[in-house]
Every structure is written in C-alpha cells, then in structure tokens.
C-alpha cells in the first residue's frame with residue numbers, strides 16, 4: 001500500500017478548497033497537514049475538510065514555510081502575482097509543488113522557476129486541469145488512434161461567458177493586466193496549453209489581435225451610476241446587474257469571492273455590494289484586460305492553429321482537421337447536439353462520442369479538477385526521470401506561447417518563440 005502524501009495549502013481560497021475536498025475523499029492517498037491564509041476562516045475551512053486533528057494553521061505563506069517541512073507537496077493556490085514568491089519558497093524549503101496556473105505572471109519568472117526546480121531536483125505539477133478532463137483525454141486518444149490521419153490544422157475557441165467575464169475580468173481578480181496578468185495568460189493559458197498538448201510539438205511563431213471594446217465607460221447606458229446598488233435607469237434590462245449576486249448568480253459566483261455566500265441573507269449581500277468591487281457597474285470599473293483576442297500560430301511541421309477568446313460565448317470548442325478526418329466538439333455540441341465530439345472521416349460514417357467526467361461534473365473543466373487530484377499521487381511518486389503529465393518540461397512552453405501572443409498583440413508583430421524565450425532567459 002503506497003504511503004499517503006501529506007499536502008500543505010499555501011492560500012486556502014476557492015481553488016485550494018476544491019482540491020482539498022477532492023483529496024480528502026482519498027485518505028488512502030492524501031492527508032492534509034497544514035494551511036496558510038491571512039483569512040482565518042478559509043484556513044478553518046481547510047482544517048474542517050482535512051478532518052486531521054494534527055492539522056496546523058498559519059496566517060500566511062512565510063509562517064508556514066518557516067515552520068519546517070510539514071508535508072511532501074505544497075499546493076500553491078494564492079493569487080497569480082504571488083505564485084513566483086510562494087513557489088520558490090516552497091521549493092527552497094524542500095517541498096514538491098502543485099502549482100496553480102499561471103506558473104508566474106512574468107516570463108522571466110516562469111523560466112527561473114523551471115531552472116530552480118531542476119537545480120533542486122523537485123517536482124512541480126501545474127494545475128492545467130484540462131489535460132485531466134475526460135473530454136480532452138478523449139480528443140487526445142482519438143488523435144493517437146490515427147483516425148484523423150496527420151493533423152494539419154486546429155481551430156479552438158474559448159467563450160468566457162458574459163457574466164464570467166464581468167465577474168472575473170471586469171470587476172474581479174483578473175481585471176488588470178498589471179495587478180494580475182494579461183487575459184491570454186490569466187484565462188487562456190489553459191487554451192495555449194491544450195493546443196500545445198494536443199499538437200504535441202513546439203509552437204514556432206504567433207500573431208495576435210484583440211482589445212477591450214465593450215466593458216468601458218463610453219458603453220455605459222445613459223444615467224447609469226457607478227454602483228448597481230444605486231438607482232439605475234438601465235437595471236431592468238442589464239444582464240450585469242450586480243444585485244443578481246443576491247439572487248440567481250449567488251451560486252457559484254458569490255461563493256468564490258464572499259466567504260458567507262451560503263448563509264448570508266439578501267440584505268447582507270446587497271450591503272456588501274455597496275463597497276465591494278463586485279458591486280460596481282461593469283462599464284465603470286478600472287479594468288484593462290481584453291474582452292476579445294485571436295491568435296494565429298505555426299507549430300513545428302507546418303501544423304497551423306487559431307484560437308479565439310471572446311467574452312460573448314459560453315464554453316470551449318475545438319475542431320481538428322486531419323488528412324483522414326475532422327474532429328469537432330465542445331460545449332455547443334454537448335448542450336445542443338447530443339454528443340460531446342463528432343468524428344467525421346473524409347470517407348465513411350460519422351462517429352459520435354460522449355464522455356463522462358469522473359466526478360459527474362461539468363465535463364470540459366470540472367472533471368479536470370478530479371482528474372488532476374486523481375493523478376497527483378502517482379505524479380509525485382513516479383520514478384525519477386519520468387516526465388510528469390503536467391510538469392514544467394511541457395507547461396513552460398504553453399506559457400511562452402501566451403506571453404509571446406501578448407507581445408504580438410501589443411506590438412502588432414509576429415513573434416518567434418525561440419527568440420522570445422532566449423531574450424527572457426535568466427542570466428547565467
């Protein structure tokens with residue numbers, strides 16, 4: 001019987017709680033030894049989830065790391081701009097790391113973390129949960145079966161969904177590229193990763209266009225106040241009315257940003273919205289990240305790929321064009337066409353596939369959380385030298401695609417990835 005891995009949580013917010021709940025279902029594989037977060041109620045949530053009488057609580061990452069080595073793997077689930085400091089700290093202290101994406105918010109930091117982990121001989125698994133989702137595993141399996149022949153092109157899209165865009169990228173944690181990171185990194189590094197993982201080769205060049213067109217002051221309805229809690233002439237017809245956090249948008253959105261989301265009465269939530277960032281009019285925030293972006297990519301061997309991110313669609317989609325057939329699938333197929341994926345051979349009958357996530361949840365993403373935790377024990381204990389399923393060897397390149405795409409968007413140039421990586425490599 002393999003020994004359970006002891007996890008410590010650096011950051012005990014929404015993501016840490018999700019992973020902790022999944023890990024706690026497998027006491028044969030995991031124990032949860034400690035948690036650190038300035039919000040004590042969140043550490044207490046992890047303590048409760050852990051059911052570990054010896055669980056140790058800390059007020060922040062520095063205190064946890066100063067307390068010695070309390071486990072085998074540190075889950076770094078703080079906000080994006082803390083990943084660099086907390087991941088380095090955990091590696092230096094002696095932990096292997098399960099690191100939330102993005103690895104870090106600057107390309108030089110990402111490359112330096114790869115170097116540090118290699119130097120210290122520690123494992124870093126990045127939470128690219130889509131690699132572990134049933135849907136993308138099926139896509140990978142169909143490609144590997146040869147049913148598509150040789151892959152010529154891939155077209156992928158991510159519809160963030162208007163409310164999600166407003167919640168996270170207009171009002172929320174990832175609205176400012178400077179305070180967090182550009183959209184293509186904070187949200188779509190999942191997509192550059194999936195493209196890289198499915199293409200199974202390196203990206204050579206990228207071009208990109210995109211902007212923030214909709215969520216800006218000029219688009220505000222006449223007379224709209226700064227906050228939805230003040231009388232607004234457009235409220236009845238506005239899909240972004242923040243008062244919905246006290247109604248149909250309470251679950252799951254409010255719970256991600258308000259600790260008392262479950263038990264609070266509507267009046268308490270409305271009072272909170274008067275001062276919270278999530279109570280602001282979506283046209284009057286300090287957001288600067290894009291609400292649309294496209295990428296055109298060339299991979300080794302001439303494989304081409306395009307990617308569209310838009311606030312104004314719901315869910316991910318993919319089309320893969322091969323010399324023997326085409327594979328199409330994603331959220332629209334799941335919801336409206338009765339199958340997740342359809343394989344259309346150039347000659348012969350179509351084949352439909354449905355996939356079921358291990359946790360029965362939302363197949364394109366939710367199942368990925370469970371799949372990642374399912375894989376974690378094996379990943380962290382597999383023999384030395386064997387590549388990890390989402391280790392730095394492959395996931396750093398997925399980040400380079402995103403950083404290079406942002407450079408391409410900002411400058412209007414086509415960016416060569418090898419040159420870009422060289423230019424940002426840590427100095428010896």
Ligand SMILES: NC(=O)c1ccc[n+]([C@@H]2O[C@H](COP(=O)([O-])OP(=O)(O)OC[C@H]3O[C@@H](n4cnc5c(N)ncnc54)[C@H](O)[C@@H]3O)[C@@H](O)[C@H]2O)c1
Pocket residue numbers: 010011012013014015016036037038039042059060061062077078079080082100101102127128129186256
């Ligand atoms: N893999 C995915 O699909 C996915 C999905 C959503 C978010 N994320 C990423 O996960 C990370 C966490 O997101 P979240 O939604 O859980 O955020 P969150 O804000 O709920 O959690 C972050 C926590 O870190 C805590 N914190 C701040 N400073 C700290 C310190 N010095 N020491 C310890 N804790 C500290 C905060 O108090 C907060 O509780 C982000 O990087 C985000 O981009 C990944």
